[in-house]
Amino acid sequence: MSDANDAGLALKPKWDAHGLITAVASDAATGDLLMVAHMNADALAVTLATGEAHYWSRSRQELWHKGATSGSTQRVVELRIDCDQDAIWLKVEPAGPACHTGEQSCFYRVVTPTGLVHG
């Protein structure tokens, strides 16, 4: 399973067939997972350049500056990439709820053997 991406120090994202990698944002202060989204090369470049999280919106097929309309921007504290460079982890300081439902995190429900529990 090893390849050059595992040990190298060159940023070479392994884009999928749609030109995307998985982007996972967590709260830098609490460690809570906030959301799972996607980035294309443009979103990654703009995120690095501005220090604010930008994603690729698959539904709208456009660059998505998180919080541009809602105000819930995400300041990037640290960006990490995984071994095979097909997933990126953003530790962020969120200015507001990450979720479109108004919840702080999209992961507001616990999975139990008998269903979901809010909280």
Added chain:
Amino acid sequence: MSDANDAGLALKPKWDAHGLITAVASDAATGDLLMVAHMNADALAVTLATGEAHYWSRSRQELWHKGATSGSTQRVVELRIDCDQDAIWLKVEPAGPACHTGEQSCFYRVVTPTGLVHG
């Protein structure tokens, strides 16, 4: 963007065209992201039934009991699902390194504007 999945308490994963959802594992003690993988319905059911993380290996096209060969199993402390139920978050107690490289986390490199930095 809202739909019945957002507010409901029924577990109804939104499987993709390959029958998968994204699965993100973090260390329950430290909050560190460990790995991003995938689950199919079987992997999710077996994870819930056993309390140990099971994924779907896309490369091997088989159910993957994490740590079955390496010993680095992951005991599930909590399982959460996101608003549209296409991503699942596992908080785990890892028995060893999550990454096939031997690193504790697959996210062992920081992305900087000039390249990757180990650490």
